[in-house]
Amino acid sequence: MGRTAPDLVITGARLLSTYTDRVLPEREVWVAAGRVAAVKPAGTARTLFSGRAGDFEVQDVRGGLIAPGLVDPHVHIESSMMTACAYAEAALLNGTTTVFCDSHEIANVCDAAGVEWMLRDARRAPLNIFLTVPSTVPATSSRYETAGGDLTPDKIGALFDRWPEAVALGEKMDFVQVAAGDRRSHAILAQALRRGRPVCGHIYGREYVAAGAASGITDTHEAIDREIADDFLENGAWVFLRGGNPATPWHSLPEAIKAVTELGASPKRVCVCTDDRDADDLLLFGMDWVVRQARDAGFSLPLAWSAGSLHPAERYGLDGELGGVAPGRRADLVLLGDDLVPRSTWYGGVRVVRDRRVTAPLEAALSRRYVYPKKAYSTVRLPVVTGPLRPELPAAAVVANVIRVATPGIVLRHERLRLEPAADWNEHLRRHDLCFVAVLERHGKTGGIAHGLLQNFGLREGAVASTVGHDAHNLIVAGLDEADMRLAVETLRALRGGVCVVRRGRVVASVALPVAGLLSDERAPVVARQTTKMKKAWAAAGCTLPYMGFNLIPLSVIPDIRITDRGLVTVPGMETPPLFEPAG
């Protein structure tokens, strides 16, 4: 009612209203107990409570725009290689105060326990982190790969019941099985639907859109062009336009947004999201950057911000809490320039970023980051490597089932390559632009090692390796040299997980990821620096696939051919050819 003074008054900025998609003249936001108490014309508090200046704090922010904190409707924190607490720092610097996180990477390694560790991490983080419960762990089955986790329908139900943060079912990745009526897939969908929880989607291909909708899926972040975006909207899905480093194939926003700007669809059910981000890309191409991409593509300034705040809150039914500057909402606020670049961020009424720098209260919070249990630090249980990491040299002529890299790098081509007998491997490698690839089971279950050949990967010498081999997260190593490949493997064993680039017997770059073999336990700037250095070494080694693309080589749900710890597998045929077949 404006009868008593609030704790804090943030005064003088214009208001970016996500409720009405307008910019309103100078306002002030009254904050009490971490929430917005009222929004008034600028100067109201000073006039009303003129004799009581000491009763409340005033922060003068004239000249800018005040807006609600950004709400990212779909993100995998693990992709940043950071813990939730560390991720919070990067997010807040970008004006993001809420994320809906699908922690299916750690679930693939540590099962439901990993999801719960991450939820504890999330509760400690100075960021609103909601869970979209991982729905497709493992991505396929133990017939094709060895994963650490197996989220059954019952375990998923239990996560919903134990964690109020679990507000939706995460992207249902096995859309082909969903469309085919697979029993386990639908039992998992039912866990969400019977609790009235929304279901997030992951669908490639217009022919699957209606079947997904009929199965209860109500969003997508995979609309890659205007036609499929339009299809999704007409099939009742909220469309999350995904923006990301334009050097990657994940930056689909500019095409998908044309469903609105060219085909005339209403933007009311359109959001923006990040999905996956390296630590350094997160600082360069965060949610704020994606919002600016939407503006550049034709959305009005307030509408672009709404698509990154109120609309995602509405999608999850949390618009009473988040996504707008109104009484009763969390005081999660951002001060922007007219360029939509965040200058300062408030989280629950506390200024955590000021003039693009972390403030003392945030420093304090980040010094108290969640510590993962010991078990999380011992997930990389590799076999003792006794035999070679490269394949045996064929003694006779063979046809090799080779994985050929093709840009943009998601789909991998299946090449059947005739190899004549040769004196050593070098001749084959040079002639066919090949390198060795191996996947080592790392969950301590089978100790299996699978061998393969990569074509057009571009590696000039040495080896690269990673324990973030999607989705089962076995260790993948590629190289031209047996000794360097070994060194790469032993380096990651010693680091308890990570990624490294090795050249001539030397580790030239590495990022230690000791938590589940997926996450660093350092703060965001440290991880970003290490990642930048590693990516430079990676590119210098000549790799045509970026690090994140390399990690997808074992992902047995994307065409045409992949390699897991169990060997080669073709998609969607799901056949398991040997590396070498007798030449016909």
Next chain:
Amino acid sequence: MGRTAPDLVITGARLLSTYTDRVLPEREVWVAAGRVAAVKPAGTARTLFSGRAGDFEVQDVRGGLIAPGLVDPHVHIESSMMTACAYAEAALLNGTTTVFCDSHEIANVCDAAGVEWMLRDARRAPLNIFLTVPSTVPATSSRYETAGGDLTPDKIGALFDRWPEAVALGEKMDFVQVAAGDRRSHAILAQALRRGRPVCGHIYGREYVAAGAASGITDTHEAIDREIADDFLENGAWVFLRGGNPATPWHSLPEAIKAVTELGASPKRVCVCTDDRDADDLLLFGMDWVVRQARDAGFSLPLAWSAGSLHPAERYGLDGELGGVAPGRRADLVLLGDDLVPRSTWYGGVRVVRDRRVTAPLEAALSRRYVYPKKAYSTVRLPVVTGPLRPELPAAAVVANVIRVATPGIVLRHERLRLEPAADWNEHLRRHDLCFVAVLERHGKTGGIAHGLLQNFGLREGAVASTVGHDAHNLIVAGLDEADMRLAVETLRALRGGVCVVRRGRVVASVALPVAGLLSDERAPVVARQTTKMKKAWAAAGCTLPYMGFNLIPLSVIPDIRITDRGLVTVPGMETPPLFEPAG
């Protein structure tokens, strides 16, 4: 996927898309198991399954528009004086397939049991009926009036837990108490908020908007002009534009919609609703009429329909089920002309209205209407009337506290009228344009009778009476003649509740409302006919207040003065003056 034939194909109409606010070229809707299976270009099924014509039904609806059934976000079914099953018929004729109903009238009479009877009625009705749990029963307290119900916070919590239909807390009418931090009011709000359920509002006055929002209220249907509508939107509330018989003050849509059409607010959080409707007005001014009003005020044709379908579904987080024509949604559909007049309605894939007529399946459903328990038929427990219904004639000069009717009829003025001694009442009545009014406690609790005087009510002779005296629903009778007043009371006693018009010892019109003294147990056309006849007699008697306005005379939460079974009460002062005070 379109691989197997559906049960039913509705083909040839253009599609009104509420998801993108566009009209799409000719489509066909495939229906299976009562839900939309797919939406395809018209003619697809005939081509795909050409050899299997008998496998599925085809309904050709060329020339029209197919749209989702309307979703009314705020309605009191009791205002129609019909049961839920009977209400369904009128709703379906109007293209409405879902309502969010606040049954606070029957709660005021029968407590939680009444709400539960109505929920059972709703489950039997061929209409999606959700409950917004009555939040303010009684409207004030036993100090001011005697009600039959008392919905405590615990009872409200139990309704949420027992009934999945209970998706929100109904309009919190005591907005002054809410703003003042009243303990019981906030305990009731907490029942919804802690379950993640939205809270509906009822606020008059711009100074209460922010306080309501801060208390968790996230909608309004009481925005009466563009400025307060704009305030509500900026305070994060969904705005339900209320349309109704333009002869009543409830038709606030044309002014409130100007927040969008003149002030430039986005319409994305704007809905339309009906709130209260007589049975006959429901057939004339239903949701479809309100949607057309929004179109006439400047909304595009698809946006107007969205405001009456998808937007309300989104407001309650049910857009995965309702509000659009997409796979997985209920096959609740309407066939419209370009004039937005519904021609045919499908409910769960069954055509229930065809060319504006009830079909055989609906006839069958309506013949199996829910029967309320015996207890519901014995709620009008009036005292034996021994004394007069008119006040004692004052022997000396007095000041009378008179209730003066003023148009538009919601607010009643407090008139202090000096009465000199007179030979009989007739002289006073004629000179001051007065009539008698009495309220009789009818819950069998106190047997109390309160007397008062009405000014400018216009009644020329006889009496009118009703057991629908908001919100405690005691019997209210007004008249010029003691005998006619008695006859009116005894008529309603015999009918076990209702409304009647009496003239010169004869009942000229009546509607029997034996269920809780609020509802007829007849079907919609019967109740509409009886209501029309009663309203004609009512107007012929000269009454300046319509029937529905008359029912509000005992509503002790609207200014300036009201009369309940306990006597006169002023609002908002909440004083209880006597009818006569000694003249000074």
